[in-house]
Amino acid sequence: MSPGLPTQMGERDDSANRCSPMRTDVRPMETREPLGRVARLHYQHGMTHQEIGELLGFSRVKVTRMLAEARRAGIVEIHIHGEATPFGELEAELTGAFGLAGAWIAPSFSDPERSLASVGMAGAECLTALAPTVRTVAVGLSSSVAAIVAHLRPQEQLPELGFVPLAGSWGGASRGMSPHELVIGFGAAFGARTYHLPAPILAKTADAATAFAADPGVRQTLRLAAGAELLIAGVGAVEAGSGMLADTLTERERGQLTKRGAVGDISARFFDSVGSAVESTVDERVVGMSLRALARIPRRVAVGFGDQKITALRAALRTGLMNHLVTDVDTARTLLRTTRKGN
Amino acid sequence: MSPGLPTQMGERDDSANRCSPMRTDVRPMETREPLGRVARLHYQHGMTHQEIGELLGFSRVKVTRMLAEARRAGIVEIHIHGEATPFGELEAELTGAFGLAGAWIAPSFSDPERSLASVGMAGAECLTALAPTVRTVAVGLSSSVAAIVAHLRPQEQLPELGFVPLAGSWGGASRGMSPHELVIGFGAAFGARTYHLPAPILAKTADAATAFAADPGVRQTLRLAAGAELLIAGVGAVEAGSGMLADTLTERERGQLTKRGAVGDISARFFDSVGSAVESTVDERVVGMSLRALARIPRRVAVGFGDQKITALRAALRTGLMNHLVTDVDTARTLLRTTRKGN
DNA sequence: CTCTCCACTGAACATATGTGCACTACATCG
DNA sequence: CGATGTAGTGCACATATGTTCAGTGGAGAG
Incomplete structure (x- = not known):
């Protein structure tokens, strides 16, 4: 992660943009930002979809969908260390x-x-x-x-x-x-x-x-x-x-x-x-x-x-x-x- | 991820070990490997705990616990790109x-x-x-x-x-x-x-x-x-x-x-x-x-x-x-x- | 201005995940 | 040798997540 302070709003990490050409729907950063927020609240802070919805004013279902979208878009990346392979x-x-x-x-x-x-x-x-x-x-x-x-x-x-x-x-x-x-x-x-x-x-x-x-x-x-x-x-x-x-x-x-x-x-x-x-x-x-x-x-x-x-x-x-x-x-x-x- | 072939069993990625001193319970790699397998089957291939249990001969609950352990031990790492912060x-x-x-x-x-x-x-x-x-x-x-x-x-x-x-x-x-x-x-x-x-x-x-x-x-x-x-x-x-x-x-x-x-x-x-x-x-x-x-x-x-x-x-x-x-x-x-x- | 389309929504349902608890097997101690 | 502890198990339940479907409103065509 970039060591930039979270409040330096002007300076965005464009890594998502850099990779976006491969995605079929390239959307402006604006649209993606709430996904990152929701993703952090869920994956880092362990809040449930329900809780996040109440906090940010979305329905639970919408939060579920935003999280799915965040995974699909590569905003959320799950990495498994070690190279143990299932088979x-x-x-x-x-x-x-x-x-x-x-x-x-x-x-x-x-x-x-x-x-x-x-x-x-x-x-x-x-x-x-x-x-x-x-x-x-x-x-x-x-x-x-x-x-x-x-x-x-x-x-x-x-x-x-x-x-x-x-x-x-x-x-x-x-x-x-x-x-x-x-x-x-x-x-x-x-x-x-x-x-x-x-x-x-x-x-x-x-x-x-x-x-x-x-x-x-x-x-x-x-x-x-x-x-x-x-x-x-x-x-x-x-x-x-x-x-x-x-x-x-x-x-x-x-x-x-x-x-x-x-x-x-x-x-x-x-x-x-x-x-x-x-x-x-x-x-x-x-x-x-x-x-x-x-x-x-x-x-x-x-x-x-x-x-x-x-x-x-x-x-x-x-x-x-x-x-x-x-x-x-x-x-x-x-x-x-x-x-x-x-x- | 290391570019090593998955079948080159002799050459393990020791990144997990390198970091393990900070964990309170350092276990031999042997013990950790099944965690990596289960983690891959779940997070990469999208199998449910139930399916993984049936495949590998564990109970569903045990798979749930293995996955929790894998997260705790840092084998599974969830990274959120972009620096959108919730607040x-x-x-x-x-x-x-x-x-x-x-x-x-x-x-x-x-x-x-x-x-x-x-x-x-x-x-x-x-x-x-x-x-x-x-x-x-x-x-x-x-x-x-x-x-x-x-x-x-x-x-x-x-x-x-x-x-x-x-x-x-x-x-x-x-x-x-x-x-x-x-x-x-x-x-x-x-x-x-x-x-x-x-x-x-x-x-x-x-x-x-x-x-x-x-x-x-x-x-x-x-x-x-x-x-x-x-x-x-x-x-x-x-x-x-x-x-x-x-x-x-x-x-x-x-x-x-x-x-x-x-x-x-x-x-x-x-x-x-x-x-x-x-x-x-x-x-x-x-x-x-x-x-x-x-x-x-x-x-x-x-x-x-x-x-x-x-x-x-x-x-x-x-x-x-x-x-x-x-x-x-x-x-x-x-x-x-x-x-x-x-x- | 109205109709049609379509993207988006959430309620209700279906499924998956997480947890308290009682139980077992095995080790350790008196 | 039994008593006591401890780690591990899975069942049953509680909760969280994911999906289907029937609306809804807004944009664009007629």
Whole structure:
């Protein structure tokens, strides 16, 4: 905390403002101040919502909402000292069993929304831990990675850091799920640079993909991504219903992929159970980094959870295609169980 | 947060240990680790006590208690960004009306215990803000100052800082209220040096007091205190029942003091309504810093609250004897109200 | 000027958290 | 060996918090 006296009203701590670009609703300081007051009365002085309401002339419910808003906006930050992690042993087992350089495990919930949020939280921890050690982060598009953005708290600013998408974007409405939004969200949280890949992730034809890839802007971004020291991407399954890409494929394409041994994908690049790229009519239409290039990035974080993704995750980890993992505890246990027993 | 991977089990973050000397019960890391896990599951992942209990095999109540312990031990730290203070306008009014350099106001409660804790909290904020700007802090003994110790969280370590008592100590059992305990508590929180004054605060006779004051250890400590850049002390009233010192005086002594215009004391030095020292049979028995020496310390923080202390506080502030204030909102309002209207 | 929309409110309900108390298990002392 | 203390437990209750929903008023469009 700044050592300024509390009554020096002219001189405000602008740390909240500094971080606010990442928030969707930037409000004037005026609006935020009562939140800080309420937060102090509750968290420091231990007053109940009721008491604060009576003191300041709000209803209890309003105080509850102000406190929720204060947490959401990052005015209230809860820090847990020490690095005891809830599933430490399991993380150690996983890193041992798969030769990983790191694993972050979140609790599982029956509500998939909640599990997603929880994994997003773990992913945010992972990114917070690794980002300060690198200059460029390549970002793959997936709902799990998108969930990370919402859980990044204002933190250490890294103006030298850059976030680069691994591949192009889907057309149409994106619902918070375009690579642009991901990269911008990450960038804002770290005060970092962002880059964009001006092309679709899946072109209409192989020729179109080739043409797109020849575009100077696209080439430049892809070159930058290839030089990244950290990759964070979702791992997708081939089955329908397991993710954006899988749902886009026709039955025929899916059939071709399966026949050729594909078990999963990273940023639209399908791989088989030994971690090799699977060539296909899909693959040649992708505008994005190749599996080979991707595997040259030193730190590669796989994010994913759920039974559907087990096979894909196991292959990505066992073959060394990915060397870090962010997942939930159910998935982690299943991975360990089904992998130890032969397979 | 340290960028270490969560699975690097060998390399622990010892920040918790570094701060633990100030805690009364230092436990092995082993014991603390489950607290960190539970804390993360609750505060980061938003699991309820019930859910955490089911997951880890504790009862719900036990989880509640573990979380309370984690907060108490400083494993969980709640930080509020921005320096909006709950009673900012009132603080500004006070600093204006009394020409103070700073004011910290805590909420009031009908339960005096709670008020004391709350003022302690505000005092901790004050000390945390001011301590890093000085080398030596002179500490007066009072229950309000003692309450600060309990609210100092592990924080910035200032090994060059020193805490020095203003006066000697009471004989007999101290119940956490000796200058030694205060100074040690402050010192531990800041990782600072502590000094002691080997003498009673109130000697049996004036001669005895002179003898004590001549002791090299006593002189050395008092000289150190006189050179402090920051003073933090309670302000006491003359009436019986308003504090340790007042309760110790005989009716006769109290009468003498009142007749000579005493309205309050700082560390056993009584002053009148214009801020001058009141000579008395009590005063000459005190082993401690004189009012004159005390007033030469540039930053002088008065801590105190309650109707009984209004007169004493008003005098100490109006006369410039003290130039910072830590109090509760009721006292602050009364001070403003009764001071504006003439008086 | 009236209608519609929308953001905001608090009452009532649902859930989560905190605490006094009686009980247990184990250690210490006579 | 029993008596006595002490720390830890969870139940049941008391309190605090969070959420849903049906109003409410004010801004902007028609």
